[in-house]
Amino acid sequence: MDEKRAPVLPPFPYKHIMWDWNGTLLDDSHMAVMVINETLAKRNMPTISHDHYQKIFGFPVIDYYRRLGFDFVDESFEIVGTEFIDGYEEHKYEVDLHPGVRETLGALSAQGVGHSILSAYKQNTLDELVAHFDLTHQFLKIVGLDNHYAHSKVENAMQWMSELGMDNSDVLFVGDTEHDFEVAEAIGVDCILIPGGHQTRGALEKTGTRVIRDISDILELTAKDAKSTESS
Ligand SMILES: [Mg+2]
Structure with a gap:
């Protein structure tokens, strides 16, 4: 019999x-660039490429807006930030999940691994979007923020960690950001x-934590060994 067998995976660590x-x-970074470019173009400010966006984006987001060229003299951060959020809201159903997300979550759940979401995104919009992708059942808890001007997820992470x-x-x-590494450090858990x-x-490699190629690489983890940046 040369019947193909599913590979036996080691237990997830x-x-x-x-x-x-x-x-x-959620694969939303191209949409975020499109929306911020509308905001920039409206003000005759230079627009940015996706590559450049990935180099200047970060938390707190007000510093990223400064790197875009906003000085917040004539216009407040709240005005510009709200304009971006409104544009994002308009296009939020045009984005998709990253390839492999459903399969990876499903395979891990089948092994008894639990999941939750910890996001700086507004709670009710986050809930809606996760439901839109029919993923709500995969998560023990979905933690968002209750205001738009997200400074940090650390507090929510600590709260959820103690509940867990x-x-x-x-x-x-x-x-997918240095801030995620900071959150993981703050709650004392491994980070990928x-x-x-x-x-x-x-930017991610500078944190010193493990950086993988894509989400499906997570299925191949066999040990708690997140402290390395070896490129696969
Ligand atoms: Mg992110």
């Missing part, structure tokens, strides 16, 4: 994964970063 949403599960009541070593954080979202691979 973590019991729970906290996922970032924007840029990690798991050993830090059983939890993995997966994100995926490029292809809102920051460059180079």
Whole structure:
């Protein structure tokens, strides 16, 4: 018999994964560039490429807006920020999940790994969008922020971590930005970063944590060994 068998996977080294949403599960960075370019063009400011966006995006977002060229003298950060959020809202159903997201979440769930989302995105919009992709059932909890001007996810992460009541070593954080690494550090859990979202691979590698190629690489983790940046 040369019947093909499914490969036997070693047990997954973590019991729970906290996922970032924007840029990690949701492939929204090109849309974010399109929307910010509308905001820039309206003011006769130079627009940006996706590559440049990935180099200058970061938290707190007000610093990213300054790198775009806003000085917030004639116009407040709130006005510009709200314009971006309104544009994002308009286009939010035009984006998709990154390839492999459904399969990876499903395969991990089948192994008994739990999932949650920890996002700087507004709670009700986050809930709506996760439901739109029919993924709500995959997550034990979906944690967003209750205001638009997200400064940090750290507080929510600490709160959710204590609610979860798991050993830090059983939890993995997966994100697409340096800020996600900072959040993971703050709650004392391992972190894996995926490029292809809102920051460059180079920026992610500077954190010193493991940077993988894409989400499906997570299925191949066999040990709690997140402290390396070896490129695969
Ligand atoms: Mg993100």
